[in-house]
């Protein structure tokens with residue numbers, strides 16, 4: 001799949017996680033798909049336990065690769081028209097929601113640094129034109145990313 005097809009597939013499978021779309025997705029390669037899919041499944045489960053008002057606060061702002069690691073950024077705060085701030089930290093009846101989500105995200109980001117982004121095998125940080133986490137096979141030049149990656153301004 002292409003990097004953006006991976007995002008499209010996730011947004012279709014996890015309607016609560018991506019209810020507010022995604023601000024910027026530069027995509028990721030297939031090797032990380034199972035890791036990110038599991039992360040989304042875990043967050044979807046947490047969001048399903050919230051009421052719709054709370055759920056609407058959550059947003060995925062970015063999914064991308066940076067310096068060889070996954071970056072999965074979320075927003076769990078929103079400002080209403082009259083500048084009132086709603087924050088999942090305070091609003092959710094389940095007080096640990098915010099921490100639970102951040103914990104899941106940071107574990108997945110950590111884990112991504114040991115998984116080849118191309119094939120999902122054990123990988124390590126490789127420095128080239130573009131720093132990526134790759135297995136020995138894919139580090140052998142073949143999978144070096146030549147395009148431009150990343151989000152505008154980030």
Ligand SMILES: [Zn+2]
Pocket residue numbers: 116117118119120121134135136137138
């Ligand atoms: Zn590989």
